[in-house]
Amino acid sequence: MGALADKLREQARAEGFDACHICAPDAVPEVPARLEDFLENGYHGQMGWLAERTHWRANPAALWPEARSVIMLAVSYTPEADPLEALSQKEAGTVSVYAQNKDYHDLVKKALKRLARWLIAEAGGEVKVFVDTAPVPEKPLGQAAGLGWQGKHTNLVSRELGNWFFIGSIFSTLDLPKDKAEQDHCGSCRSCLDICPTNAFPAPYQLDARRCISYLTIEHHGPVDEELRPLLGNRIYGCDDCLAVCPWNKFAQEARDMRLRPRDDLQSPPLAKLAMLDDAAFREKFSGSPIKRIGRNRFMRNVLYAVGNSGSESLLASAQNLLNDEDATVRDAAEWACKRLKSAANGQDGAG
Structure with missing residues (x-):
């Protein structure tokens, strides 16, 4: 064997x-x-x-x-690129690396x-x-x-x-030779724990999904708690922070399958364009993508949170256009984004 x-x-x-x-x-x-x-x-x-x-x-x-x-x-x-760099582009969305194709x-x-x-x-x-x-x-x-x-x-x-x-x-059902289990090589490193924007790790090796941005933007239905919305930044699908800072990535191998490499239009896509997607356009854009599984309304909720966190008054119209959306969660997110952008324009922090 x-x-x-x-x-x-x-x-x-x-x-x-x-x-x-x-x-x-x-x-x-x-x-x-x-x-x-x-x-x-x-x-x-x-x-x-x-x-x-x-x-x-x-x-x-x-x-x-x-x-x-x-x-x-x-x-x-x-x-190829450090996904953390995209977090500074406030008028664009950030999609988790795994979902960019x-x-x-x-x-x-x-x-x-x-x-x-x-x-x-x-x-x-x-x-x-x-x-x-x-x-x-x-x-x-x-x-x-x-x-x-x-x-x-x-x-x-x-x-x-x-x-x-x-x-x-x-x-x-074949009894193949078994390999030796791998040992923990994290040592005293805390990089992945310390970078988490929402403090989703109650302790090392424990994850509270309820505070994890990947969970909140993908698995969570309905409105996200208002205390967490500002912490999402411009992350509209998933989060790579804890993965990106791991020191062991210095040995990482670039994806060999071209179908796993990023699509150009999913690397920092402009929020203004994403906010214009109706259900048909959403399905067409994300055909074959894992993003399609969360549906247009949940995705638009995420986009609007990013719009609200952008601090860009030029995106106010994008949020206003969705104030009368058919979906209640989208409407709630649009109202929150408008309030936050107006507060930012008036020199307030817009928290909440």
Whole structure:
């Protein structure tokens, strides 16, 4: 089986993966207690699905009892430019690096299926593939397999890839050789914790999603608490701050798949243009993009918060045009943006 594992890694590389490691389905005994604490603290916010099927989410071995190996794979999407630089362009929106082109779910899953078919043809057995849409604790499994370790920001970090990579998994009934688990290499570094604009980390290795900008702009339905809106800055979809400051990114590899490299129109897109999108234009612009999944109204809410945070009086008309929008949350965001911009024009801080 050792030779098969070596061939598997070669084939994984040929399919576009940047790392391939293997662990057992029962290699993460710490997950149940961590998940229970996370849910009991309410850190999952409106993500009710995290509280469902916890018997699978907490125990990968229960997800598919016949599985004997979990193949953990990484696809790098490291950006060329520092995403933190875009935060200073107040009249433009900032989109998380991973969402600046095609939806990675589709790209990674297709590559996983190709690799899984190769494995079956090569050695038989049965397989199941997963990428971020099933009750699989991918990050703990990634650490157990040696793909990386869960950093203080709770994301997976690799000594070879930094922390800019997607994770996919293939469960197999083949009993493949297991890799050594990765150790924590964060040391005393607190960069990811200290940069968080909303203080979303109650402690190292803990995330309160209710204060996380990625959660607030993507998963959260309805209005965002007014105390948090100014802290969103110009982030209109996701947040990369804690990822961008990780020192291990000095070893990161640039994305090999051109479909994961940024679209020109999603690098600091002008807020004034985004505020003009109706539902049809939104769907057309973001066809094939993960942004499309949150819908026009939630996206427009985010755009209006960014407009309100811009301090630019020239964007007042963009907010005023949405005061009578059909969606109540959009109207609320437009009112907030108008109030904030008018306060800024009068020399007030516009807080709240």
